[in-house]
Amino acid sequence: MAASNGAPLVVFDFDKTIVDCDSDNWVVDALGATRRFDHLLRHLPWNHAIDAMVGELHAEGRTAEDIRACLRAAPLSPHVAAAVKAARALGCELRVLSDANAFFIDTVLAHHGLSACFSATDTNPAHIDAAGRLTIRPYHDFGSGGAGHGCALPTCPPNMCKGKVLERILLQEQEAAAAAGSSRLRRAVVYVGDGRGDYCPSLKLREGDYVMPRAGYPVCDLIAAAPPAAAVRAWADFEDLARVLLGIVNDEIARAAVTEHAVVVPADCCRTMPLPVHQEALLPQQAAVRVPN
Structure with missing residues (x-):
């Protein structure tokens, strides 16, 4: 549901974007x-x-709680947590x-107190079965008769095709x-990610949207x-992520406020209105994009 103040919809990748690791590898490495x-x-x-x-x-006696304990130790920058909470508050x-x-x-x-900040999560489904075994399934069923994402x-x-999900x-x-x-202007969409799989959703964004790729990543x-x-706004580290994201959010809120209070001038009046002597062109600013997984 769109915010009345023009705040954008922000879609985050998780691995190496919210947490500074690949969560699968983190768990596997931590459990030897x-x-x-x-x-x-x-x-x-x-x-x-x-x-x-x-x-x-699980067959060796490792429990879901063992996995949770590994995940609670996964690195999550305080800058990310602060940016998430601030964006939600805005x-x-x-x-x-x-x-x-x-x-x-x-x-x-949940461990970092961020669950309530997010309205939805689209990811590979997982559940703990009756035997206590964690089961992970693909988002798009493929192989053995599964249609896949196409x-x-x-x-x-x-x-998983993130582009299909974002569509x-x-x-x-x-x-x-x-x-x-x-009748209000549509809210902008901001997509934040780092990996190869984050390229497809970036192509689904429109003018007026933003993609925030992690610099130095695929x-x-x-x-x-x-x-x-979409406009490209790269980020180099997590402090940078917070700065860039909240800058976009504040810019979009300000843009919506200007639009809300804009005065509509009839076309006929424009013929008699004198033009200002000095006019300055507004040039869009673009962040430099530099670039391993």
Whole structure:
């Protein structure tokens, strides 16, 4: 639901964007299963390999609580936590769109007191079965009769096309605005990410939206080679993420306030209104994008 003050919708990736690690690797390494996980990856897609790995850990007596304990120690910058809370307080709707999984994400957000800041999470589903075993499934079913997501972009893994998910979110935005009969300008969308899988959703954004790629990570190379329609605002570290994001939020709120109070001048009046002697062109500012996973 759009904020009345023009605050944007902000969509975050999770791994290396909210937490400063890959959460799958973090858990596997913390539980001493790195070599076995690497072996599984030779035979299975990533999403299936992490499910098989947690299954093996369960068979050895590792519990869901053991996994939670690992995740509570995952690095999350205080700058990220502060930016999330500040953006929410300013009226932004926040969502997570991630190729991690629901159990990992929910555990981390709850531990840092951030769960209530997010309206929704789109990620690979996960649950604990009756035997206490954590099970992780792909967001888009693929293989063995599964239709998959159908995206031809090679940067999208088979289990999740974030571009398809963001398209659905944007459609819901349009439908909600139409149902409300709102005449206000649509709110901007800000997408924050780092990896190859974050390139496809950046291409779904429109003029007036923003993509915030993490500098030095794969999505920056992809965006530099073929930029999206959205404005690119790169960030180098988590303090930078907070600064760039809150700058966008404040700019969008200010823009909405100006639009709200703008005076509409009839076309006929323009013919008799003198033009100012001095006029300055407003030039859009672009952040430099530099660019491993």
